[in-house]
Amino acid sequence: MIAFTSAPAGDILLTLVQIVALLLTGRLLGEIASRLGQPPVIGELCAGIVLGPTLLSGLSPALGALFIPSTPTQGHLLEFAGLIAVLFLLLVTGMEVDGALIRRRLRPAIGISFGGLIVPLCAGFALGLLLPDSLLTRPDSRLAFAVYLGTAMTISAIPVLAKILLDLGLTRRAIGGTILVAAVVDDPIGWTLLAIVAALTSDGAFNGAGVARAIGGAALFMIMAFTIGRWAISAAHRLIVERMRARERELSLVVIVMIGGAAISLALGLEALLGAFVVGALFNMMRGGRTLSSQTRATLEQIAVGIAAPIFFGIIGLKVDARLLVAQPEWLWVTLLVIAVATVSKVAGVYLGARLFAGADHWTALFYGFGLNARGAMLLILAGLGVNLGVLNGGMFTVLVVTAIVTSIMAPPLLRLTLARLPADPESRSPHDATVEMEALTL
Numbered sequence: 001m002i003a004f005t006s007a008p009a010g011d012i013l014l015t016l017v018q019i020v021a022l023l024l025t026g027r028l029l030g031e032i033a034s035r036l037g038q039p040p041v042i043g044e045l046c047a048g049i050v051l052g053p054t055l056l057s058g059l060s061p062a063l064g065a066l067f068i069p070s071t072p073t074q075g076h077l078l079e080f081a082g083l084i085a086v087l088f089l090l091l092v093t094g095m096e097v098d099g100a101l102i103r104r105r106l107r108p109a110i111g112i113s114f115g116g117l118i119v120p121l122c123a124g125f126a127l128g129l130l131l132p133d134s135l136l137t138r139p140d141s142r143l144a145f146a147v148y149l150g151t152a153m154t155i156s157a158i159p160v161l162a163k164i165l166l167d168l169g170l171t172r173r174a175i176g177g178t179i180l181v182a183a184v185v186d187d188p189i190g191w192t193l194l195a196i197v198a199a200l201t202s203d204g205a206f207n208g209a210g211v212a213r214a215i216g217g218a219a220l221f222m223i224m225a226f227t228i229g230r231w232a233i234s235a236a237h238r239l240i241v242e243r244m245r246a247r248e249r250e251l252s253l254v255v256i257v258m259i260g261g262a263a264i265s266l267a268l269g270l271e272a273l274l275g276a277f278v279v280g281a282l283f284n285m286m287r288g289g290r291t292l293s294s295q296t297r298a299t300l301e302q303i304a305v306g307i308a309a310p311i312f313f314g315i316i317g318l319k320v321d322a323r324l325l326v327a328q329p330e331w332l333w334v335t336l337l338v339i340a341v342a343t344v345s346k347v348a349g350v351y352l353g354a355r356l357f358a359g360a361d362h363w364t365a366l367f368y369g370f371g372l373n374a375r376g377a378m379l380l381i382l383a384g385l386g387v388n389l390g391v392l393n394g395g396m397f398t399v400l401v402v403t404a405i406v407t408s409i410m411a412p413p414l415l416r417l418t419l420a421r422l423p424a425d426p427e428s429r430s431p432h433d434a435t436v437e438m439e440a441l442t443l
Contacts, residue, residue, distance in 0.1 A: 007073050015077040017066055019311060021051055022318075026310025041163045042409055044310045045376075048317020049405070058323055068318060082315040085308035087276040091258045092304040093162035093180070094280020095297060105174060108358030109181035115353020116182065116346060116372050117154050117189060123345035124153030127338070135334060137393040144197050148391045151193040152383075152400060153342050156183040157376030158277065160408045163309055164374065168415065175364065175422065179371045182350075184277065186372075194382065197391060217268035225261070225278045233257055233282055237291060250296045254283065271381065316380050320401050328395070335399045339406050346373045363421040370414035379404035 006012070029043030029050070050056060057064035069075040128146030133139040161183055170176035236257070241250045258279050265275030283291055325332040347369035354365035383400040386392035392400070 007077060011071060011073045011077060014066065014069070014074055015081065018069070018078055018318075019081055021067055022047055022314030023307065023310050025051055026314045027306075030310065040167060041160065041309065041313065042412060044163075044313040045317055045405055045408060047310065048314040049320055049322075050317070051314070052318040053321040054317075054323060058321070078315060082312050083272065085312040086273060087258055087262055088300065088304045088308040089162060089312060090158065090273050090276040091254070091280040092301050093158070093166070094277045094282075095284045095292070095300070105178040105181055108354075108360070109178050110185060111357025112178070112350055112353045112360075112368050112372075113182040113185040113189075114357060116156070116350040116369075117186060119349025119352065120153035120342065120345040121150040121193075123341050124150035127153075127341050131334070135393075135396060137390055137396075141391070145391055147193065148197045148386055148389075151190055151197065152375075152379060152386075153345055154186060154193070155190050155375055155378045155382055156186050156346075156372040157374045157378045157404070157408060158183045158273065160313075160374045160376030160411070161371055163305075163313075164371070164412050164415065166305065167412070168419065170419075175367060178358075179368055182368065183372060184274075190378070190382070194385065197386075197389065213269060217270055221265055221268050221270060221274070222278075224264070225282060229261070229278075230282050230286065233279075234286055234291075237286075250293060251299060254292070254296065254300065257283075273378075313376075316376070316401075316405070319380070320405065321398060322402060324395060324398050325402070331395050331399065334395075335402050338399050339403050342375070342403055343373055343407060343410070361423065363418050364423070367415060367418040367422060370411055370418060373414075374408045374411040375404040376408040379407075 026044040026047040029047050030040030031043070033043035033046075034040050051063075051067045052058075053064065053068065057067050069078050125146045128149035129142065133142075136142065136145055138145075158180070161180065165176045165180065236253060237250075240253050258276050261275035261279035262272035263275070265278075266272045325335060347366070350369035350372050351365045354360035354368045355362075358365075360368065379400055383392065383397050383404070386400070387397055
């Protein structure tokens with residue numbers, strides 16, 4: 001048996017430098033954004049853009065060698081750091097969502113999600129059929145490109161939306177729970193549509209078996225999580241936390257289950273992000289949200305907000321090279337067109353779904369539309385998969401990356417505009433009240 005070896009010291013050194021730069025720049029720009037009255041996520045998204053090829057790395061090759069991975073090993077190390085970061089962010093998001101509130105809001109969330117899927121899917125598909133052949137990697141695979149672009153229009157970024165809701169203090173309001181559930185409903189449907197794209201690019205015809213596997217994997221994961229998984233987490237908590245004496249035993253258990261849930265989700269052909277979110281929700285649903293101590297929750301939130309978020313969102317920005325939009329103006333017009341179609345179709349679809357199926361008022365429906373319009377991380381993941389599948393060229397990848405960032409930056413100020421006009425929420429409770437209640441019951 002051959003022993004495994006570590007990455008070269010030079011690659012590890014550069015990865016450490018990149019993480020330090022992203023953390024420092026992200027926290028600095030996040031603070032500036034906060035002082036300007038905007039959620040820190042805006043600054044964290046801009047950190048990677050400032051360090052990446054769009055600005056500093058593009059202006060100075062020496063800086064580019066420091067901030068941009070130049071070998072596959074460096075890229076893999078940084079991507080893995082980003083994966084761990086986003087898992088913590090999704091875990092904390094799941095823990096912040098009130099399980100009872102989500103159960104009450106599931107029906108309206110499904111109605112909102114339906115409108116937010118159908119309208120963008122049709123709009124993106126039509127746009128994919130109309131764009132010129134020169135923008136496609138393979139003009140003979142236009143159908144696959146159209147289905148892919150329609151899928152990209154439906155995506156909502158759970159990590160970005162979660163961070164915005166955390167920054168705005170909306171995770172314990174009914175609207176926060178509803179919009180997060182709607183985003184979670186969107187996710188498996190989007191990856192199922194991507195399975196169709198994969199089938200079209202492989203043999204030019206729909207692969208029913210591949211689609212069935214994607215749908216079956218999502219259903220199996222949810223069933224396992226809320227039956228066997230819920231029982232297993234409860235049993236592990238009793239065994240490890242209530243019987244062992246190690247001080248950090250509860251924190252260790254949460255991290256183990258988080259990574260395990262992400263691995264199971266990935267093994268079933270889904271995204272690891274979904275597994276982390278569901279694990280967080282499961283912890284919050286047990287014992288009325290009082291399974292974990294306030295100290296463990298506070299520690300996890302500090303890791304997610306103070307460390308994980310700047311790293312993850314900074315890595316997104318590092319992948320953007322907006323110089324292409326200046327060097328080739330036709331790509332700028334395509335970018336503006338894609339942003340417009342993505343925004344109008346998503347906001348309009350969600351608005352109609354909220355009004356028709358969820359009984360929402362005008363401002364609440366707009367709030368849902370503006371929030372779910374943030375594409376961020378999920379569109380970035382989808383864009384990378386599009387390149388791997390041969391559906392996207394470098395130009396279209398940049399277009400979708402810019403779309404992801406622009407729609408994410410648009411979301412916080414638009415949500416703030418509508419937030420003051422929303423009706424009172426009788427189901428809300430503040431994080432402070434919830435913490436006091438939890439600590440009192442624990443004592």
